[in-house]
Amino acid sequence: MKTRWWALAALCFAELLVMVDNTIVNVALPTLARDLDAGISGLQWIVDAYTLVFAGLLLTGGYLGDRFGHRRMLLTGIAGFAAVSVLAASSQTLGQLIAARAGLGLFAALVFPATLAIIVAVFVESKERAVAVGVWAATSGIAVAIGPVLGGWLLENFSWASVFWVNLPVAAIAVVAIVAVVPGTRPERVARFDLIGLLLSVVGLGLLTYSVIEGPHFGWADPRTIAGLLVAVGALGLFAWRELTIDHPILNIRLFANRHFATAAAMISVAFFALFGFIFLITQYFQAVKGYSPFEAGLRTLPFAIVMAVFSPVAMTLSQRFGPRPVVVAGAAFMSAGFGVVEVSSRTSGYWELIIWAMSLMAMGLAFISGPCTQVIMDALRPEQAGAGSAVNDTTRELGGTLGVAVLGSVLTSVYTAGVVDRLSALGLPRSITGLAEESVMAGVEVARNAPAVAGDQMLVAVQEVFVDGLHSAVWVAVAITAVAAIAAAYLLRGAPGERSPGGDTESASAPVDLALAHSTDGQRQDIRPVP
Known part of the structure; x- marks a missing residue:
């Protein structure tokens, strides 16, 4: 080999x-x-x-x-x-x-x-x-x-x-x-x-994930959830704008x-x-x-x-x-x-x-x-x-x-x-029991298993x-x-x-000529094309 x-x-x-x-x-x-x-x-x-x-x-x-x-x-x-x-x-x-x-x-x-x-x-x-x-x-x-x-x-x-x-x-x-x-x-x-770009992406992704995970607990209409989602979208938007406008994204x-x-x-x-x-x-x-x-x-x-x-x-x-x-x-x-x-x-x-x-x-x-x-x-x-x-x-x-x-x-x-x-x-069942079961399904299973037989099964x-x-x-x-x-x-x-094209031929492996424009390390603009 x-x-x-x-x-x-x-x-x-x-x-x-x-x-x-x-x-x-x-x-x-x-x-x-x-x-x-x-x-x-x-x-x-x-x-x-x-x-x-x-x-x-x-x-x-x-x-x-x-x-x-x-x-x-x-x-x-x-x-x-x-x-x-x-x-x-x-x-x-x-x-x-x-x-x-x-x-x-x-x-x-x-x-x-x-x-x-x-x-x-x-x-x-x-x-x-x-x-x-x-x-x-x-x-x-x-x-x-x-x-x-x-x-x-x-x-x-x-x-x-x-x-x-x-x-x-x-x-x-x-x-x-x-x-x-x-x-x-x-x-x-x-x-x-691009340190600023990195920070914007981390803040945006972090807030987005946090808001989605904690949404069920705060409430989806809670100001904290709504604000978190809005700030996350704003940070990710700023990240995209910055990456499009700087020379070293x-x-x-x-x-x-x-x-x-x-x-x-x-x-x-x-x-x-x-x-x-x-x-x-x-x-x-x-x-x-x-x-x-x-x-x-x-x-x-x-x-x-x-x-x-x-x-x-x-x-x-x-x-x-x-x-x-x-x-x-x-x-x-x-x-x-x-x-x-x-x-x-x-x-x-x-x-x-x-x-x-x-x-x-x-x-x-x-x-x-x-x-x-x-x-x-x-x-x-x-x-x-x-x-x-x-x-x-x-x-x-x-x-x-x-x-x-x-x-x-x-x-x-x-x-x-x-x-x-x-x-x-x-x-x-009292609130003290339902509150424990509400924490997670495994908590609910544990409460049920520790309860008396008939009530526990239910x-x-x-x-x-x-x-x-x-x-x-x-x-x-x-x-x-x-x-x-x-x-x-x-x-x-x-x-x-x-x-494969309708005629049975295989399309070229090349993407469109101008995939994107980026900046080279010396500051000159260059075309980015795919590897043939």
Whole structure:
């Protein structure tokens, strides 16, 4: 095997390290709710503190890789990730754990864009690059699904801190492999860093996520929620305006003037919005409604990873043969259908009869979107833009995932908190009991299990049914978004590189001549065209 393929394996292993952390805590959420006294919003923050900082700093990570060398940033990120994992494992309070998760997101933002940038630099031949990018994209999706399995096994045998201690040996192996087989990259001459742009993006994304997560608790009409959303939109608008007007943008907004680039980025964001939101919901469903242990719950997400692994190379082959548009459209349709299947589920639905088919459709859809869209994004960039381009690609994933947990989790919370109080009050239970159950579904399950037998059974059924009602409401959002995305992709990806024309010929891999105008590092304007 040639050295570059060993390098791909090492880079995917490093990618696995940071992507697994997106979801490894999901099966630990019920345990964390008990041990750290966390409500639903607290659980959302345990997940989203990581993805929010990860997404907010990915552009910075890409810039630093371009400036100082991607392998150097990759190794720095892995070392910092391991160090902060120790702090996360040692957390004694909810606030400490959320802060540590944010720290993990910071160093993950150095690792993730470096992996794809090095792959693009190492694989110069187009067909080999397509295969390598497909493997990288598949690893991302598989890692997200593997997280609950690994986390469940660790929780079955150790404390919740083990989901962070496991990062240390994985990080050590990754460092050794990278030093051994991954080549260094030459630092690029880049413009000075746009600190104001970074701050505006972090404030905008942070306030948006905060307002969506806390909306069910403050109230959607509460001045704090409305003000937070308005300020977030204003900050993101200022960020876009600044990036369009300065000579050294942290994000070249003009890249999104290319229809194919913008659509591919949006489709990846939609896919990971649906994926992260679903895993946040389904791991709680498995434990609170079906009564599975953490490991049993994690194992039941494993088919997602298997289907993703099987269909990712199929998706890349089909995309090379027919172009990305039909593959991506089919992927969004598969995801929408998978969520649609969830809508007919109940608290008594069987895993093998229903749930596994919903997950398989979603996994197939993610495979059909992720690889082909990543290839479209990277084909639109010059090699010297690999760091920034991979950061844009990665940002769409993490931002979509962050909003998926925030939005779908908040829809669930709104329905659950309103419904559980009504159902339990109708059973004649006092406010002291309904208030405890209102905190989270696992809190409601614990209260029911500690109640006398008959009353406890009634409470448990009520809590589980209200949770399933909230699950259905949240999933309708995902059904609608993925269905609209399929329709949009069918229109907007027309003429994408590799698409077959009506006469049977393949379209040129080149995008329109003027993809965007940007400033070179010496201040002269230059055209940015895709790599042939």
